[in-house]
Amino acid sequence: MAETAGPVITIDGPSxxxxxxxxxxxxxxxxxxxxxTGAMYRAVAWYLLKHAIDIEDVGAVESVLDQITxxxxxxxxxxDDVGVLVNGNNISDQIRTPDISMVASTVSALPAVxxxxxxxxxxxxxxxxxxxxxxxTGTVVFPGATNKFYLDASPEARTARRAQQLRxxxxxxxxxxxxxxxxxxxxxxxxRLIAPLIKADDAVLIDTTELDVDQVxxxxxxxxx
Ligand code: DC
Numbered sequence: 001m002a003e004t005a006g007p008v009i010t011i012d013g014p015s016x017x018x019x020x021x022x023x024x025x026x027x028x029x030x031x032x033x034x035x036x037t038g039a040m041y042r043a044v045a046w047y048l049l050k051h052a053i054d055i056e057d058v059g060a061v062e063s064v065l066d067q068i069t070x071x072x073x074x075x076x077x078x079x080d081d082v083g084v085l086v087n088g089n090n091i092s093d094q095i096r097t098p099d100i101s102m103v104a105s106t107v108s109a110l111p112a113v114x115x116x117x118x119x120x121x122x123x124x125x126x127x128x129x130x131x132x133x134x135x136x137t138g139t140v141v142f143p144g145a146t147n148k149f150y151l152d153a154s155p156e157a158r159t160a161r162r163a164q165q166l167r168x169x170x171x172x173x174x175x176x177x178x179x180x181x182x183x184x185x186x187x188x189x190x191x192r193l194i195a196p197l198i199k200a201d202d203a204v205l206i207d208t209t210e211l212d213v214d215q216v217x218x219x220x221x222x223x224x225x
Contacts, residue, residue, distance in 0.1 A: 006128025016158030037134030
């Protein structure tokens with residue numbers, strides 16, 4: 001991996017564990033760039049769905065990867081999700097749906113997809129002063145990161161948080177279905193052969209089930225400082 005010009009903090013863990021909220025808070029606190037790697041997998045998923053590419057057809061997926069240019073926009077407010085451009089089109093408000101989550105999880109198992117996005121993530125990270133969040137940022141993307149954290153919580157607690165988030169955005173929620181999707185996604189993300197979701201040996205594990213955002217942030221800040 002290329003050397004980075006400054007500190008890199010990685011925050012990995014399963015979906016709905018609070019990674020985004022915490023990562024944005026940590027990035028804002030230290031004046032670092034927030035790197036949402038999941039948004040990149042979501043962008044690829046969006047493109048494949050938009051162009052009706054069969055995601056089971058590995059050759060078809062690989063053949064269009066070079067046509068996808070992804071740009072992450074800096075967040076203006078700490079509470080905002082990162083903005084995403086695909087080939088110059090702003091798709092930010094289309095990528096946070098349950099469908100895109102599932103497709104992103106499925107296509108993220110493909111070696112060519114991981115290779116493309118890992119390269120892009122390392123390019124961004126090489127500038128240093130980055131808080132990267134995802135599934136493999138501490139294990140694969142930035143194995144030499146300055147500080148690594150792994151957040152975890154029960155599937156039920158994570159589903160309840162995701163449901164709350166969707167409701168706040170005015171989206172319909174079927175919590176039972178959401179729990180099922182969380183479990184399937186956990187399994188896909190942790191059982192894939194390349195860069196599976198796993199705690200890095202040198203990452204600090206924080207169970208967020210019983211903690212609020214302030215408590216998780218404080219625990220991380222203390223360790224970094
Ligand atoms: O963090 P998220 O829910 O936005 O991520 C969506 C999917 O992208 C996730 O289910 C698996 C994949 N992903 C990945 O494989 N590696 C990452 N570093 C980040 C996300």
